[in-house]
Amino acid sequence: MYDFELVKPKSVDEAVSALAAEDAQPLGGGQTLIPTMKQRLAAPAVLVSTHDIDGMKGVSTDGGVMTVGGATTHGTVAKEAASAFPGLAGLAAKIGDPAVRNRGTIGGSLANNDPAACYPAALLAAGGTVVTNAREIAADDFFEGMFTTALEEGELITVVKFNIPEKSNYQKFEQPASRFPLVGVFVAKHSDEVRVGVTGASEDGVFRWTEAEQALSSNFSAEAISGLTVSADGMIGDLHGTPDYRAHLVKVMTGRAVSAAE
Amino acid sequence: MPKDHGIGASSKRREDVRFLTGKGRYTDDINIRGQAYVHFLRSDVAHGKINGLDTSAAESAPGVLRVFTGADFEGVGGLPCGWQVTDREGNPMQEPAHPVLAQGKVRHVGDPIAAVVAETYEQARDAAEQITVDIEELPAVMDMKAALKPDAPKVHEDLTSNLCYDWGFVEENREATNAAFEKAHHVTTLELVNQRLVANPMEPRVAIGDYAAHSDESTLYTTSQNPHVIRLLMGAFVLGIPEHKLRVVAPDVGGGFGSKIFHYAEEAFCTFAAKALKRPVKWVSSRSEAFLSDAQGRDHVTRIELALDAEGHFQALRTETYANMGAYLSTFSTSVPTWLHGTLMAGNYRTPLIYVNVKAVFTNTVPVDAYRGAGRPEATFQLERVIDKAAREMGIDPVELRRRNFVTEFPYATPVAVEYDTGDYNATLDRALEMADWDGFEARAAESAKKGLWRGRGINSYIEACGIAPSQLVGQLGARAGLYESATVRVNATGGLVVMTGSHSHGQGHETAFPQVIADMIGIDESQVEIVHGDTANTPMGMGTYGSRSIAVGGSAMVRAAEKVIAKAKKIAAHLMEAAPEDVELKDGQFSVAGTDKSIAWGDVTLAAYVPHNYPLDEIEPGLEETAFYDPSNFTYPAGAYVCEVEVDPETGKVRVDRFAAADDFGNVVNPMIVEGQVHGGLAQGIGQALLEGCTYDETGQLLSASYMDYAMPRADDLPSFQVDHSCQTPCTHNPLGVKGCGEAGAIGSPPALVNAVVDALQRGGKDVTHIDMPLSPARVWAAMQ
Ligand SMILES: Cc1cc2nc3c(=O)[nH]c(=O)nc-3n(C[C@H](O)[C@H](O)[C@H](O)COP(=O)(O)OP(=O)(O)OC[C@H]3O[C@@H](n4cnc5c(N)ncnc54)[C@H](O)[C@@H]3O)c2cc1C
Numbered sequence A: 001m002y003d004f005e006l007v008k009p010k011s012v013d014e015a016v017s018a019l020a021a022e023d024a025q026p027l028g029g030g031q032t033l034i035p036t037m038k039q040r041l042a043a044p045a046v047l048v049s050t051h052d053i054d055g056m057k058g059v060s061t062d063g064g065v066m067t068v069g070g071a072t073t074h075g076t077v078a079k080e081a082a083s084a085f086p087g088l089a090g091l092a093a094k095i096g097d098p099a100v101r102n103r104g105t106i107g108g109s110l111a112n113n114d115p116a117a118c119y120p121a122a123l124l125a126a127g128g129t130v131v132t133n134a135r136e137i138a139a140d141d142f143f144e145g146m147f148t149t150a151l152e153e154g155e156l157i158t159v160v161k162f163n164i165p166e167k168s169n170y171q172k173f174e175q176p177a178s179r180f181p182l183v184g185v186f187v188a189k190h191s192d193e194v195r196v197g198v199t200g201a202s203e204d205g206v207f208r209w210t211e212a213e214q215a216l217s218s219n220f221s222a223e224a225i226s227g228l229t230v231s232a233d234g235m236i237g238d239l240h241g242t243p244d245y246r247a248h249l250v251k252v253m254t255g256r257a258v259s260a261a262e
Numbered sequence B: 001m002p003k004d005h006g007i008g009a010s011s012k013r014r015e016d017v018r019f020l021t022g023k024g025r026y027t028d029d030i031n032i033r034g035q036a037y038v039h040f041l042r043s044d045v046a047h048g049k050i051n052g053l054d055t056s057a058a059e060s061a062p063g064v065l066r067v068f069t070g071a072d073f074e075g076v077g078g079l080p081c082g083w084q085v086t087d088r089e090g091n092p093m094q095e096p097a098h099p100v101l102a103q104g105k106v107r108h109v110g111d112p113i114a115a116v117v118a119e120t121y122e123q124a125r126d127a128a129e130q131i132t133v134d135i136e137e138l139p140a141v142m143d144m145k146a147a148l149k150p151d152a153p154k155v156h157e158d159l160t161s162n163l164c165y166d167w168g169f170v171e172e173n174r175e176a177t178n179a180a181f182e183k184a185h186h187v188t189t190l191e192l193v194n195q196r197l198v199a200n201p202m203e204p205r206v207a208i209g210d211y212a213a214h215s216d217e218s219t220l221y222t223t224s225q226n227p228h229v230i231r232l233l234m235g236a237f238v239l240g241i242p243e244h245k246l247r248v249v250a251p252d253v254g255g256g257f258g259s260k261i262f263h264y265a266e267e268a269f270c271t272f273a274a275k276a277l278k279r280p281v282k283w284v285s286s287r288s289e290a291f292l293s294d295a296q297g298r299d300h301v302t303r304i305e306l307a308l309d310a311e312g313h314f315q316a317l318r319t320e321t322y323a324n325m326g327a328y329l330s331t332f333s334t335s336v337p338t339w340l341h342g343t344l345m346a347g348n349y350r351t352p353l354i355y356v357n358v359k360a361v362f363t364n365t366v367p368v369d370a371y372r373g374a375g376r377p378e379a380t381f382q383l384e385r386v387i388d389k390a391a392r393e394m395g396i397d398p399v400e401l402r403r404r405n406f407v408t409e410f411p412y413a414t415p416v417a418v419e420y421d422t423g424d425y426n427a428t429l430d431r432a433l434e435m436a437d438w439d440g441f442e443a444r445a446a447e448s449a450k451k452g453l454w455r456g457r458g459i460n461s462y463i464e465a466c467g468i469a470p471s472q473l474v475g476q477l478g479a480r481a482g483l484y485e486s487a488t489v490r491v492n493a494t495g496g497l498v499v500m501t502g503s504h505s506h507g508q509g510h511e512t513a514f515p516q517v518i519a520d521m522i523g524i525d526e527s528q529v530e531i532v533h534g535d536t537a538n539t540p541m542g543m544g545t546y547g548s549r550s551i552a553v554g555g556s557a558m559v560r561a562a563e564k565v566i567a568k569a570k571k572i573a574a575h576l577m578e579a580a581p582e583d584v585e586l587k588d589g590q591f592s593v594a595g596t597d598k599s600i601a602w603g604d605v606t607l608a609a610y611v612p613h614n615y616p617l618d619e620i621e622p623g624l625e626e627t628a629f630y631d632p633s634n635f636t637y638p639a640g641a642y643v644c645e646v647e648v649d650p651e652t653g654k655v656r657v658d659r660f661a662a663a664d665d666f667g668n669v670v671n672p673m674i675v676e677g678q679v680h681g682g683l684a685q686g687i688g689q690a691l692l693e694g695c696t697y698d699e700t701g702q703l704l705s706a707s708y709m710d711y712a713m714p715r716a717d718d719l720p721s722f723q724v725d726h727s728c729q730t731p732c733t734h735n736p737l738g739v740k741g742c743g744e745a746g747a748i749g750s751p752p753a754l755v756n757a758v759v760d761a762l763q764r765g766g767k768d769v770t771h772i773d774m775p776l777s778p779a780r781v782w783a784a785m786q
Helices: A012-018 A033-037 A076-078 A084-094 A098-103 A106-114 A119-126 A209-217 A244-258 B013-022 B119-128 B173-183 B227-241 B266-277 B287-293 B378-393 B400-405 B426-434 B440-448 B473-475 B510-522 B550-577 B602-610 B674-690 B745-764 B777-785
Strands: A005-007 A024-027 A047-048 A058-063 A067-071 A129-134 A134-136 A157-163 A168-176 A181-189 A194-199 B036-042 B048-054 B065-069 B112-118 B132-137 B163-169 B186-195 B206-212 B217-222 B246-249 B281-284 B298-308 B315-325 B353-362 B454-463 B484-492 B497-501 B529-532 B584-587 B590-593 B599-601 B623-632 B639-648 B657-663 B723-725
Touching: A005 B163, A005 B266, A012 A047, A024 A106, A024 B484, A033 B266, A058 A076, A067 A106, A076 A098, A076 A106, A084 A119, A084 A168, A084 A181, A106 A119, A106 A157, A119 A129, A119 A157, A119 A168, A119 A181, A119 A194, A129 B674, A134 B657, A168 A194, A168 A244, A181 A244, A194 A209, A194 A244, A209 A244, B036 B119, B036 B266, B036 B287, B048 B112, B065 B266, B112 B119, B163 B173, B173 B315, B173 B353, B186 B378, B206 B266, B217 B227, B217 B266, B227 B246, B227 B266, B298 B378, B298 B440, B315 B378, B378 B400, B378 B454, B378 B745, B400 B426, B400 B454, B426 B440, B426 B454, B426 B473, B426 B723, B440 B454, B440 B602, B440 B639, B454 B584, B454 B745, B484 B550, B497 B510, B497 B550, B510 B529, B550 B584, B550 B590, B550 B602, B590 B602, B599 B602, B639 B745, B657 B674, B657 B745, B674 B723, B674 B745, B745 B777
Parallel strands: A005 A047, A024 A047, B036 B281, B217 B246, B315 B353, B497 B529, B657 B723
Antiparallel strands: A058 A067, A067 A157, A129 A134, A129 A157, A168 A181, A181 A194, B036 B112, B048 B132, B065 B112, B163 B353, B186 B298, B206 B217, B206 B281, B298 B315, B454 B639, B484 B497, B484 B623, B584 B590, B590 B599, B639 B657
């Protein structure tokens, strides 16, 4: 790790001005950023921690929308989203281990947009909005491929809004070593549509499986997708699975998420 | 009634108090005043010629004391290999130089090129980034078979090829074995890979070199399983320091699994640099560095053939194995695929003819050496897989086929040069089947089917050779070391004892188990006995701990030393009681004279030994301290049977281990709880190998599984609650305790049981799958089903 300065602002405004410094970067739970810095693969000069910004924390529900502060930990989401949005709470409860869940934040996860991160699948499937210090970005416009998002330099995710589905479920098929999803599928049944967010599988990062969405919108059952196939083109191939295997798992996990949706 | 103390009691591990409360003293807990820190600049290419190395910027970077390169080690010896293997033609193996820092060439990713010593660790690392290395990349030698082609690039230019040796065992049996195959009723053939593993002890390696100018003495603190061996190898072969000027200390060590047996470049470097700089020099491996510099395990590619008669009796066995040595020969690397593997190919069976061929190959990868089981897991895996396949092909029940071929009379001389002293393979198999409820399988399979899962079951019957070894025998086989063990038993004046042992405890629980033996022999409380180990300054020359040898060899040395102590104490007691020494008995800490009411306490005798006022000084010396060296007359042969039951998800290929029963015959057992713990750990590692672990390089020699993000370690929830039993006991016939050793059994016996079970599940599910290479990841199992 190289030397860096740590700033701990108490408000979003303070954070935004601290982020204006050269080579400044937000720090959420540090679960991704700190190991990267230890390996000397990242070398920010200033880290602006979101940890003490109370306005960026907590889960609340208003009508059909769940609002989660950008600095809310996975552990908090697992508890506080449980009754209103069990699909999201279930997803959060399976991220990493207790230490990761007690530090890692939803803002950090979405900003990082790891191709195998769990939250992006939920955000795409729920349909929602990423709120930053500067603007609101619709879920469908937020993710721009592996590790890339619509965020500008110095832009901070302050709040994440989810449209609470009638039913939802997240199925995570774990990569045996990291236990990140090898393939993760979030299925959300809304009153007017079904949305399916898939993570872990594609070289372009999280995506919506639109054929399945159409099939499920008219018949929300695992059988509805039995005739569909997922193409292996553009799927990730690595130590833990070939593109064919991942394509196959997308369908299996989608079916299981539909059956388990509540 | 289970015993509550002494041999056979589950005494609680006394060392755990300090381990679990954070009071252990590991090498990294040692900090010497004035110590400097070293960071190694390691190669990021697998194979290349060093055309230029510019360290000038690094040398003037803040805090830097000195930058060392290969040139500094030109007059210094290389890291030695401790076992010379002779090939099929009687020629010695090809043995390349293994420099402490690379000289002219790098041969694997992680090969150290330069070492920066600075005031702080960060300064050393910062400065290392300023070193420029001009490396001309050469094609990486990765595939073992391709490496042996005549036009293959060479890992070592000065050798004739990438072949270390081509070994045949027993060469004289080759023709007869081939002839038996010609005549066989049935031949089963299997090609398989025993994949490369990373040992991953919880504590990464650490080394601290220290030099005392006033006495010209060097001290190395290191994470080692055998400090005396390191002292001998490093002193005699690398740095040229006489043993009386070199002390090696291995304090608390957080696991080794074999990877801390070997002498490593970093140890030699820190000792060398401390003397050069007159400053203590410390190195702490990061986990990432451990993946690139700790010797790795296994990595065999094998073709095995089994010849059977019409009734399924084994007629002959033939194997051809390619064994990966990596880029250099690690300390005991050459013995693993040969003497620790070929000698076990008989398994528990009466196979009259066996021929084992092993080609050891250099590649541009991290060196490979012994890892928990070392050669024996590789032997067991092939054998138990091919037997299962043969059973299926011939339509014979796999349990029955094994029973039909079991060795049942002892001693039994195998055609691969070893003699089993005792065993009862039917007994352990019966016990394992009973524990796993083998007969209730069909009902459980039906339950699984209701959930859409395929259930399968597999067995394995294994034997291993432990307690290495008769020194004269291994000397004939090429070992460059003796393999005895030593102990000094020092009795203090007030009756307590200290045992200084050459064995080293790095998780095994010696500090608890060894006192149980002494306490029993004398009849005193275990708390009166203390174990000292791990420091060449205060223990007799010992060979250390590996190959499940501690209780069998180190324990025997301790018994022999204690016997000498007791014999002398009896003479003192006889004098004090005015009786003949041969009439004196020792029981429950009291000496008594047979047939009289005379008695005297242990403590009174020990006090007399050191306060010899009333003492037979004309016959014996004062004091009560004896040393013994024990050199075993044979290996010990633990054996057992394992049963594994799995559920396979046919949609995803995911395997869940539902039950695992292990019945082991370890001979006599000193501490059943510790033995159970050793089996649990071994099973976790074996199931880890079968299901999860695998070290993977790409074709350019980059390690793909270089962290826990990609190298899958077993976690508690990957494992079932084990059923473990060691009630079948056929005591070893040739050591004083009748013990055999238990440290590796679990890792040896579990992989074939698990793979057999998964293949069985797929077969029951209607898939014609006869083998899947480990690890049986969901992706591989699914691919095998397609
Ligand atoms: C052992 C382990 C297992 C894990 N398993 C999983 C898993 O199964 N599934 C999963 O999804 N994840 C997993 N993770 C990742 C975990 O969820 C991290 O918490 C997450 O990826 C990053 O969140 P963080 O708050 O720690 O962000 P940090 O590491 O602090 O930051 C990550 C990136 O986001 C930026 N950032 C942080 N906060 C904000 C913000 N509010 N606005 C804008 N940018 C911001 C940072 O600058 C940085 O670039 C695992 C991590 C570990 C260590």
